[in-house]
Amino acid sequence: GAGVSQSPSNKVTEKGKDVELRCDPISGHTALYWYRQSLGQGLEFLIYFQGNSAPDKSGLPSDRFSAERTGGSVSTLTIQRTQQEDSAVYLCASSLVGGELFFGEGSRLTVL
């Protein structure tokens, strides 16, 4: 597609369940980011993939969060044993090396 695609756009889950969020970056973009944004707040960095380098996981808030990027393209963010404080919009972005980020529309997660 022409832009970054994220799915699902909305996800409601019960506390304790696992969720997976998917990101399809722009073709050819080697860098992929995940950010979290709570209501009315800024962008909280989670994880950054760049080519074949080891990902920068320094923003993951706990070991319940993990992400992978298969084949240098699609990425999945997994949250295990979700908690209410995980409720937020999860934004994915991709870019060329050192270039501007192109964001998806985000996946809104609500944990009941």
Place this chain on the structure above:
Amino acid sequence: GESVGLHLPTLSVQEGDNSIINCAYSNSASDYFIWYKQESGKGPQFIIDIRSNMDKRQGQRVTVLLNKTVKHLSLQIAATQPGDSAVYFCAENLGGGSRLTFGEGTQLTVNP
């Protein structure tokens, strides 16, 4: 109207006025800076960027100023319109494939 970024996260201006949104960045080694606009319910969108070898760059109705001495970045919007109402984020990049780091954001409200 003018904001002081991290210390004043909201800015309200009248339609037709010029707006100035400020950002204090953190790393003196950063060499690439970007302004993003985020409308309600959407992902951030690129507005304008500037490299550290410049101190000013102009786009359509927008100008970015960079003062490396005091690590300060500003976004000027000329003749602000209601459609400019959004949250504006600055971001910095260290280069060499490092990740983009976002500032807190400023909510701009344009009153008709």
